[in-house]
Amino acid sequence: MRFGPSNGHAPLTIDLREYLDGLYSYALVLSRNQAEAEDLVQETCLRALRAMERLRPDSNVKSWLFTILRNIWLNQLRQQKTDVVDLDSDEYGENRAVDSSKDPHAAYVSDLEREQVRHAIEQLPLESREIILLREYEELSYEEIAAMLQCPVGTVMSRLARARSKLRDLLAATTVAPSGTKADEAKDSQRGIRQRR
Numbered sequence: 228m229r230f231g232p233s234n235g236h237a238p239l240t241i242d243l244r245e246y247l248d249g250l251y252s253y254a255l256v257l258s259r260n261q262a263e264a265e266d267l268v269q270e271t272c273l274r275a276l277r278a279m280e281r282l283r284p285d286s287n288v289k290s291w292l293f294t295i296l297r298n299i300w301l302n303q304l305r306q307q308k309t310d311v312v313d314l315d316s317d318e319y320g321e322n323r324a325v326d327s328s329k330d331p332h333a334a335y336v337s338d339l340e341r342e343q344v345r346h347a348i349e350q351l352p353l354e355s356r357e358i359i360l361l362r363e364y365e366e367l368s369y370e371e372i373a374a375m376l377q378c379p380v381g382t383v384m385s386r387l388a389r390a391r392s393k394l395r396d397l398l399a400a401t402t403v404a405p406s407g408t409k410a411d412e413a414k415d416s417q418r419g420i421r422q423r424r
Contacts, residue, residue, distance in 0.1 A: 241279070243272055246292050249365050253293060255301045256360050267303075271296040290371040294359070297375060347397035355390035363389055 250271055254264035274295050282291065348356055361367045361375070369387075373380045 240263060241275075241282075241288055243275070243292075243386055246289060250288070250292060250296055252364065254296060254300070256356055257297070270299050274299070287371060289365070290367060290375055293365070293367070294375045297400055324331055343398060343401055344394075347401060350397055351390060351393055354386060355393055358383065358386045358389050359394065 247268060247277075251264055253260070254267040254271075258264050258267060271292060275292055282288070292301070307319045348359060351359065358372065358376075361372050362369075369380045369383050373383045376383065
């Protein structure tokens, strides 16, 4: 789907398909509901299409689309007066291709670590979850995030540092070694020694 303005200026074409996955992931972080996330993305695309002719050729389209989505969500939140927001646990890794050349144990450990990170991110406050997603997953610059959140770049940097610190603490507290590792074997042998005594 390529769209551009029809106002006589040089046509700016945008392929919205390029941004749909990122928009959907962000919408899931905000809404924690697949249907609402889909509605947010659809409304974002509709509003983007209507406003396309006002977009300058040097604009950052990704940041613009994410800002539209966030503003729609904030408006809906104000109307609903709810503040329940979390990651949807079923969405991450669901459609991931499996690398058959990878060691099955390494793949298991990778999946376990990914799940631990996802779970830790879910436990963060909304402000921290949002900033982690925008910077680490969507790879927006500090300036793009600041424009989107309407705050100074320094605020973005300090929020991100606090969010990373909280995430690091949560991961340190919840990191569990997968079964079958050397640590588990050592624990099992210690239990066996204690039971024999």
